Amino acid sequence: MIPSPSADAAGGAGGKGWTYTYLGPEGTFTEAALLQVPGAADAERIPATSVTAALEMVRDGRADAAVVPIENSVEGGVSATLDAISAGDPLRIRREILVPITFVLAVRPGLELAGIATVSTHSHAWAQCRDWAEKNIPHAEYLPASSTAAAAVGLQAAEPAYDAAICSPLVAERLGLQVLRSDIGDVADAVTRFVLLSRGGPLPEPTGADKTTLVVPLPEDHPGALMEILDQFSARGVNLSRIESRPTGLFLGDYFFSIDADGHVYDARMADALKGLHRISPNLRFLGSYPRADQREPEIPKHTSDEAFHAADLWLEDLYKD
Numbered sequence: 001m002i003p004s005p006s007a008d009a010a011g012g013a014g015g016k017g018w019t020y021t022y023l024g025p026e027g028t029f030t031e032a033a034l035l036q037v038p039g040a041a042d043a044e045r046i047p048a049t050s051v052t053a054a055l056e057m058v059r060d061g062r063a064d065a066a067v068v069p070i071e072n073s074v075e076g077g078v079s080a081t082l083d084a085i086s087a088g089d090p091l092r093i094r095r096e097i098l099v100p101i102t103f104v105l106a107v108r109p110g111l112e113l114a115g116i117a118t119v120s121t122h123s124h125a126w127a128q129c130r131d132w133a134e135k136n137i138p139h140a141e142y143l144p145a146s147s148t149a150a151a152a153v154g155l156q157a158a159e160p161a162y163d164a165a166i167c168s169p170l171v172a173e174r175l176g177l178q179v180l181r182s183d184i185g186d187v188a189d190a191v192t193r194f195v196l197l198s199r200g201g202p203l204p205e206p207t208g209a210d211k212t213t214l215v216v217p218l219p220e221d222h223p224g225a226l227m228e229i230l231d232q233f234s235a236r237g238v239n240l241s242r243i244e245s246r247p248t249g250l251f252l253g254d255y256f257f258s259i260d261a262d263g264h265v266y267d268a269r270m271a272d273a274l275k276g277l278h279r280i281s282p283n284l285r286f287l288g289s290y291p292r293a294d295q296r297e298p299e300i301p302k303h304t305s306d307e308a309f310h311a312a313d314l315w316l317e318d319l320y321k322d
C-alpha cells in the first residue's frame with residue numbers, strides 16, 4: 001500500500017460544525033441517507049431543490065458537504081448526479097451510503113385508485129413503480145417532481161396540482177397524508193446508493209474494502225480506446241462495479257465513462273491502473289477513494305498485490321544499477 005498522508009479520524013467524511021446540504025425538502029430518501037452520516041443529525045442541514053443546486057452550495061462554500069443519490073439497484077446511475085460531478089469545479093466523494101427504498105401511494109383525501117388522473121414523484125421513484133402503476137392506475141398521467149418529498153408536500157396544497165404522490169412511508173406519515181397503497185415498488189429489496197461530496201481535504205484512509213470513482217473522457221480519434229481503458233483495470237486485477245457512458249453535451253458523439261472500481265488509490269494496483277488511464281485519457285477526473293458501505297473486501301490475486309508491485313519496482317531499480 002502506498003503510504004498515505006494523515007487523514008482526520010473520519011477520513012474527511014464529515015466533521016464537527018459542518019454544514020450539510022442534500023436533495024430536499026425534508027423527508028427525501030436523500031435526507032435519510034444524510035442522517036446515517038455520523039454527526040449529521042445534530043449538524044446544520046440545508047435542503048436543496050436539485051442535485052445541481054446542492055453541489056453548487058458546496059462548490060461556492062455555502063455548505064461543507066452534500067449528499068446526493070448516485071445509483072440505484074433498479075434504474076442504475078442517476079444521470080443528474082453523474083453529469084454534475086463530471087464537470088465544473090472538482091468535488092471529492094468522501095463516503096457512500098446505502099438506503100433500502102420502499103414506496104407508498106399517497107392520495108388526496110377520499111380518492112380511490114380509479115379516481116387518480118395524475119400522479120407525481122421523482123423520476124427514479126416513478127421508474128421503480130412503473131409496473132405497479134401500469135397495472136393499478138393505467139389511466140394516470142405522470143407529472144415529474146424534483147423529489148419524492150416535494151411531490152408529497154404538493155399534495156398538502158389547498159388545491160393540489162395532482163391527485164397522488166409516490167413517496168416514502170415516513171414522509172407520508174409525517175405530513176399526515178392518506179396512504180392508499182403501501183410497498184408499491186416493482187422490486188422488493190431495492191437499494192439506492194448515495195454519496196457524500198466535499199470540496200477537498202485528505203483522502204479517507206484505505207480500509208481494504210474501498211471504492212474509487214472516476215470520470216474518463218473517451219479520447220477522440222483513438223480506435224480501440226474503450227478496450228484499452230478496460231484493459232488498464234483488467235491487467236492489474238481491478239474489478240469494476242459500475243461503468244456507464246454519458247454524453248458530455250458538447251457535441252454529438254462526445255462521451256465520458258463514469259466508473260466505480262474496487263480498491264483505493266493508495267493500493268498499488270489501482271495507482272498503476274490510474275497511471276495507465278492517464279496516458280490514454282489525460283483529462284480523466286479522480287472523484288475519490290472511500291470505504292465501501294457493504295464493507296465487502298475484494299479477493300486480490302497474488303500477482304496484483306501491493307507486495308508484487310513493490311517487488312517489481314525493486315527488481316527494476318536493481319536492474320538499473322547494473
Ligand SMILES: O=C(O)C(=O)Cc1ccccc1
Nearest residue numbers: 028029030122124125147148
Ligand atoms: O426523491 C427522493 O426522495 C430522493 O432522495 C431521490 C430518490 C428518488 C427515488 C429513489 C431514491 C432516491
